[in-house]
Structure formats: structure tokens, C-alpha cells
Amino acid sequence: MATKSTHKKKIKEIRIDKKFCKACGICIEFCPTKVFDADEFGYPVVARLDACTGCKLCEDRCPDLAIEVIEEKKEEKEEKDGKG
Numbered sequence: 001m002a003t004k005s006t007h008k009k010k011i012k013e014i015r016i017d018k019k020f021c022k023a024c025g026i027c028i029e030f031c032p033t034k035v036f037d038a039d040e041f042g043y044p045v046v047a048r049l050d051a052c053t054g055c056k057l058c059e060d061r062c063p064d065l066a067i068e069v070i071e072e073k074k075e076e077k078e079e080k081d082g083k084g
């Protein structure tokens with residue numbers, strides 16, 4: 001049990017809405033823990049969800065609001081997230 005504590009939030013999912021995403025690559029560049037890879041068209045792909053610290057830089061920096069970091073505890077709220 002000598003592992004370093006990491007203070008990270010439990011992230012359930014990182015949702016990328018491809019309707020809005022324009023593959024600018026900002027989230028890929030800004031993520032401090034390199035959670036994303038780019039696919040062949042430059043769209044972000046969540047490759048290392050485990051590495052996500054929940055800092056939400058990707059959400060903040062995305063110019064098209066195409067990305068949402070979903071924490072475990074948001075789970076219930078998310079279900080109510082219908083069309084708006």
C-alpha cells in the first residue's frame with residue numbers, strides 16, 4: 001500500500017460530441033496527462049481514461065464546447081440530461 005496518493009477525481013467518462021468537435025486538437029495538446037490520442041482525422045479519442053485527473057482543462061479549452069468530463073457523482077444528473 002505504498003502507492004503515492006494522486007488526489008484525482010473518479011472520472012466515469014469523457015464525452016466528445018462529434019457534431020461540435022472540429023478536430024482542432026486543443027484538448028489533445030492541453031491535457032496534462034495525455035488522455036487523448038488523435039484518430040486518423042485528428043479527432044480526439046479517449047485512450048487513457050485512467051490517467052485523467054478531472055482537471056477539466058479540456059472542457060475549458062475546447063472552443064466548441066464539444067467535450068464533457070463526467071465525474072462518477074454526476075451520474076444521476078446525467079440521466080436527466082435530455083435535449084435542451
Ligand code: SF4
Binds near residue numbers: 058
Ligand atoms: S479533465 Fe484534464 S486530465 Fe482529464 S482529459 Fe481533460 S485535460 Fe486531460
Ligand code: SF4
Binds near residue numbers: 020026062063
Ligand atoms: S478542443 Fe474541442 S473541438 Fe478541439 S479537438 Fe478537442 S473536443 Fe474537438
